[in-house]
Amino acid sequence: xxxxxxxxxxxxxxxxxxxxxxxxxxxxxxxxxxxxxxxxxxxxxxxxxxxxxxxxxxxxxxxxxxxxxxxxxxxxxxxxxxxxxxxxxxxxxxxxxxxxxxxxxxxxxxxxxxxxxxxxxxxxxxxxxxxxxxxxxxxxxxxxxxxxxxxxxxxxxxxxxxxxxxxxxxxxxxxxxxxxxxxxxxxxxxxxxxxxxxxxxxxxxxxxxxxxxxxxxxxxxxxxxxxxxxxxxxxxxxxxxxxxxxxxxxxxxxxxxxxxxxxxxxxxxxxxxxxxxxxxxxxxxxxxxxxxxxxxxxxxxxxxxxxxxxxxxxxxxxxxxxxxxxxxxxxxxxxxxx
Amino acid sequence: xxxxxxxxxxxxxxxxxxxxxxxxxxxxxxxxxxxxxxxxxxxxxxxxxxxxxxxxxxxxxxxxxxxxxxxxxxxxxxxxxxxxxxxxxxxxxxxxxxxxxxxxxxxxxxxxxxxxxxxxxxxxxxxxxxxxxxxxxxxxxxxxxxxxxxxxxxxxxxxxxxxxxxxxxxxxxxxxxxxxxxxxxxxxxxxxxxxxxxxxxxxxxxxxxxxxxxxxxxxxxxxxxxxxxxxxxxxxxxxxxxxxxxxxxxxxxxxxxxxxxxxxxxxxxxxxxxxxxxxxxxxxxxxxxxxxxxxxxxxxxxxxxxxxxxxxxxxxxxxxxxxxxxxxxxxxxxxxxx
Numbered sequence: 096x097x098x099x100x101x102x103x104x105x106x107x108x109x110x111x112x113x114x115x116x117x118x119x120x121x122x123x124x125x126x127x128x129x130x131x132x133x134x135x136x137x138x139x140x141x142x143x144x145x146x147x148x149x150x151x152x153x154x155x156x157x158x159x160x161x162x163x164x165x166x167x168x169x170x171x172x173x174x175x176x177x178x179x180x181x182x183x184x185x186x187x188x189x190x191x192x193x194x195x196x197x198x199x200x201x202x203x204x205x206x207x208x209x210x211x212x213x214x215x216x217x218x219x220x221x222x223x224x225x226x227x228x229x230x231x232x233x234x235x236x237x238x239x240x241x242x243x244x245x246x247x248x249x250x251x252x253x254x255x256x257x258x259x260x261x262x263x264x265x266x267x268x269x270x271x272x273x274x275x276x277x278x279x280x281x282x283x284x285x286x287x288x289x290x291x292x293x294x295x296x297x298x299x300x301x302x303x304x305x306x307x308x309x310x311x312x313x314x315x316x317x318x319x320x321x322x323x324x325x326x327x328x329x330x331x332x333x334x335x336x337x338x339x340x341x342x343x344x345x346x347x348x349x350x351x352x353x354x355x356x357x358x359x360x361x362x363x364x365x366x367x368x369x370x371x372x373x374x375x376x377x378x379x380x381x382x383x384x385x386x387x388x389x390x391x392x393x394x395x396x397x398x399x400x401x402x403x404x405x406x407x408x409x410x411x412x413x414x415x416x417x418x419x420x421x422x423x424x425x426x427x428x429x430x431x432x433x
Numbered sequence: 434x435x436x437x438x439x440x441x442x443x444x445x446x447x448x449x450x451x452x453x454x455x456x457x458x459x460x461x462x463x464x465x466x467x468x469x470x471x472x473x474x475x476x477x478x479x480x481x482x483x484x485x486x487x488x489x490x491x492x493x494x495x496x497x498x499x500x501x502x503x504x505x506x507x508x509x510x511x512x513x514x515x516x517x518x519x520x521x522x523x524x525x526x527x528x529x530x531x532x533x534x535x536x537x538x539x540x541x542x543x544x545x546x547x548x549x550x551x552x553x554x555x556x557x558x559x560x561x562x563x564x565x566x567x568x569x570x571x572x573x574x575x576x577x578x579x580x581x582x583x584x585x586x587x588x589x590x591x592x593x594x595x596x597x598x599x600x601x602x603x604x605x606x607x608x609x610x611x612x613x614x615x616x617x618x619x620x621x622x623x624x625x626x627x628x629x630x631x632x633x634x635x636x637x638x639x640x641x642x643x644x645x646x647x648x649x650x651x652x653x654x655x656x657x658x659x660x661x662x663x664x665x666x667x668x669x670x671x672x673x674x675x676x677x678x679x680x681x682x683x684x685x686x687x688x689x690x691x692x693x694x695x696x697x698x699x700x701x702x703x704x705x706x707x708x709x710x711x712x713x714x715x716x717x718x719x720x721x722x723x724x725x726x727x728x729x730x731x732x733x734x735x736x737x738x739x740x741x742x743x744x745x746x747x748x749x750x751x752x753x754x755x756x757x758x759x760x761x762x763x764x765x766x767x768x769x770x771x
Contacts, residue, residue, distance in 0.1 A: 102582050102602050103760060109604030110569050110757070111765045117556045117568075118769070215684040216619055217626045220639075224629050260688065261614065285499050 203419045205248045207273035207379075210235035211280035214258025219283030221389040227281045228256065230398055234386060235279045237408030242415060269378055275342065276374065276381030277415060281398070282388040290391025291362030292354060294347040295383040296339035297374040338380035340366065345421070346384055346414030353410035357403060358393065384411065441535040443563070444754025445526055446542050446571060449503045450592030450617060450717065452522055455751040456530035457759065463747055464526065465490075468518035469497030486525050491640065503544060503593060516558040523562040532563075538766045539563035540754040542574035545589075545596040545610045565766040569757060571750050572598035573605055575715045575743065578753025584707035586696065588689065588728075589750070590718025592617035595689060597696055599708060611696055615688040617718055620646055620681050627677035635672055637663040645674070650682045652723035682721055690731040697735065709738030715749050 210232040212218030218227025235251060243249045250271040252264040259267075268276050282293065343366045351363045364385075374381045386407045387394045397403040442457040453463040469490035471477035476496035490497060502518035527537055539562070543555060559566060569577075572587040581587070582600050589596040597611040625642045628635065641663065649659040659675040693712065700708050709732055714725055725740040732738035743749040 099580060099582065103577070106573075106577070106582070106604040107757065107761055107765070110567060110573075111761070111769065113604075114556070114567050114769060215623055215687075216615070217622050220622060220625055220629070224633065226626060258687075260691075285494065285501075 203247065203274045205250060205271055205273045205275075206242055206415060207250050207252060207268040207271060207276045207381075208235045208239055208242075209252040209264055209268070209276060209278040211278060211383075213253045213256055216258060219281055219389050221283075221395040222287075222392075223395065225389050225395050225398060227283070227389055230281055230389070230404065231279045232256070234404050234408050234411070237405055238277070238279070238411050238415075241408060241412035265378070273379050275415070276379050277342075277346075277411065278374070278381065278383040279411070280383060280385050282385035283390040284388060285390075287390055287392065289362070290388035290394045291364040292347065292350045292387065293364035293385045294343040294350070294366050295369045295374075295385075296343040296366065297336055297368065297381060336368075339374070339382055340368070341421070342380060342415070342418045343382045343384075345418040346382060346411060349410040349414035349417065350384065350386060350407065353406050353413075354387070357406055358397060361394075386411065439535045441530070441532050441537050442755060442758040443527060443530055443532065443537060443539045444542070444574070444751045444756065444758055445523060445539060446574070446748075446750030446754065447503065447519070447523065448571070448591050448716075448750070449501070449544065449594065451747070452526060453748050453751040454526040454530045455748055455755040456532070457755065458531055460530040461748055461751070462526060462529045464488075464522070464529075466503065466522060467491050467499060467501055468521050469494060469499040471496060472498050484521050486522065516554075519555075519558045520562055523559060527563060537563040538565045538758055538761070540567045540569060540574070540758040540761070542569055542571040542750045542754045544591060544594050545570040545572055545598065545612050565769045567757065567761065567765075567769055569754065570596065570598065570605065570610065572596045572610070572715070573600075574751075574753035574757060575713070575749050576600045576753070578749060578756045579713070579743070581711065581713060584704050585711040585713060586693065586708050587713050587715060588693065588719075590616055590685070590689075590714065590716040590721075592717065595685075595692075595716075595718065597692055599696055599700060601700075601704075608699075611692050613688050613692055615685055616716075617643075617646070620650070620685060620718075623684050624674075624677060624681035627680055628672065628674050631674070631677060632663075632665075632672050634665050635663045635670065636665065645678070646681070647717075649674075649678055650721045651679065652682050652686060652721055652727045654723070655679065656722075682724070683727075685718065685721075685724070686727050686731075690728060693728065694731070694735065706736065706738075709736065712738060712740040714740060714742045716746060719743060719746050 210228070212228035212231060214228075216228065218231065220226055232253070232255070239249045239251060248271075250268070250273060252267050253259045282291070284290070347363070347366050351361065354361045369383070374383060387398055389395050389398065444455045446453045448466055450466055451463055452466045453461070455461045464487035467487055467490040469485045470483070471480055477483070479496060480493050485493060485497060490499060498514070500514050500518040502515045502522065523539075523541065527533075527539065541559060556568060559568070571591070572589045575589060576582060576585060576587050576598065583602040585600045587596075587598045587600065589598075593614065593616055595613040595616045597613075598605050599609045601609060621639055621642050624646055625637075625639060628637070628642070641661075645659075645661045649661070655675050655678075658673055659678045660671050660673050662669050662671055664670065697705055697708060712728065712732070714728075718724070719742040725742055728740045729738060732740070745752070
């Protein structure tokens with residue numbers, strides 16, 4: 096009985112510690128386990144070696160970094176860690192800043208199209224029997240045709256009416272070496288008079304846990320080696336969010352302007368951030384587009400028309416191409432293919 | 434002289450579909466997780482309230498801006514209404530439990546995915562609803578309330594998500610937890626699709642489908658024919674939906690089994706048998722007759738095991754949260770204030 100009480104006390108301490116970390120905007124401290132001294136040694140080495148390696152690799156990328164305008168890491172402020180760890184001196188590390196991926200002239204080669212739901216998961220249903228999984232797949236397949244044809248490699252996360260978990264979708268996207276992830280869905284809104292188009296990108300964009308990872312104190316912070324890996328990934332997350340937001344804006348703009356030519360009243364519900372699991376797990380810039388609304392009678396009626404679905408697919412494809420062009424990510428000759 | 438306020442400890446299960454509260458004064462309440470604001474002055478005059486909750490909100494939904502704040506287990510990022518709905522819902526529950534005028538120390542259990550993905554956002558949303566507040570993942574709260582802290586797997590099948598958590602005698606980390614969106618809502622959607630395919634002339638809403646599921650759900654062999662009533666061309670008509678109900682409910686078995694076995698395979702081999710013999714189903718989905726037996730059949734392939742359901746699925750999470758609240762030291766509440 097006493098051991099249960101001890102377990103409970105430890106769990107309560109960990110729960111409180113996790114909540115306090117959130118309140119104070121710190122990343123959650125790791126749950127206490129065995130081998131703390133060994134971990135401290137590893138941590139001390141990591142805290143010194145990993146930032147040095149990061150700086151070295153980034154400076155190598157920017158051609159030495161001394162006079163190039165393409166400076167990708169700017170020392171904003173320094174964080175002096177309290178020298179509480181034995182053997183660790185107080186060293187100031189500049190806080191990393193997001194890296195602009197356009198500086199590396201990276202090509203978008205593989206586009207992953209994710210038709211929402213499928214198989215045993217029908218998604219949203221309209222009052223007259225329209226099923227989200229079918230419409231989403233139809234539109235995704237049309238986008239595949241428009242973006243394929245040699246310019247991009249296009250991969251679908253599902254190839255028919257099959258049940259694919261979010262984890263599996265993300266795994267397939269990663270396995271295909273996807274450069275960008277576009278998830279296609281249809282909205283359903285409790286108020287039947289509301290409809291429209293909205294596009295989400297991975298959020299939150301200003302998660303303090305990610306921002307503060309870069310400048311957090313080391314020595315006594317409780318970071319493990321894996322936490323520090325999370326810090327480095329945080330830099331990438333910032334890039335991914337910025338790219339995803341731009342892609343979302345491009346796609347949303349194309350969707351709204353195209354669909355308003357068909358139905359002038361279509362509502363622009365905007366670009367929003369949301370922590371959709373599939374966007375997090377896919378580990379690449381990505382968006383989730385709610386391309387129309389099955390709970391809105393007029394939009395549901397239009398969705399039955401292949402020409403309307405084609406217009407949505409065309410707008411999605413145009414949005415992706417425009418994003419690639421504007422970011423200077425697409426190779427020469429890709430512009431104007433829309 | 435300042436008068437010290439009475440302290441009320443409360444445990445809250447903030448669910449996608451229903452939210453429950455258990456308080457140290459013995460009060461227990463449950464409300465459907467719907468929050469609605471009158472859309473205009475006319476609606477306000479008709480409903481005579483500034484905000485409506487639960488069943489009352491559902492009943493009056495044509496006149497309300499209705500929100501279900503934890504759709505699919507996550508608080509909608511960037512949605513002030515979703516945040517306000519969470520705050521209103523918690524405030525409503527605390528008020529019903531007699532918290533007005535008292536110092537309230539609250540433990541709130543939330544879907545594991547919300548805890549993992551939007552921890553910071555959720556914390557901001559609930560700020561100020563109690564004097565001190567601790568957020569924990571729902572399956573952890575259930576495990577704590579049952580003293581099932583060691584070698585136990587909790588599967589909390591809610592409306593928006595099914596949350597898995599292996600208790601290893603320590604506060605669960607992300608590695609110990611999984612979340613699926615195959616849950617009560619996906620069964621409702623599947624059932625609606627099946628029934629619409631078989632009875633295309635029938636007119637019904639998703640709320641009616643949810644009610645049918647709660648009354649007649651089953652996995653395996655039915656106890657008898659499932660017959661429900663829905664209007665056909667305006668006339669109340671009996672519909673036989675036994676096969677459709679079976680198919681919809683059994684759509685959960687595959688994903689739940691896959692995740693259960695995956696998590697089990699990650700448990701230290703020495704303890705796998707103990708965990709297999711301690712699988713606990715919680716949440717509304719735990720009450721589907723035949724589900725526990727179906728999961729036990731799956732466990733037979735890996736050496737056998739036992740799956741049981743919590744005795745009080747509506748309040749298991751709230752009771753667990755209350756147990757955490759009662760055990761937390763006063764000093765921790767002071768640190769968690771605000």
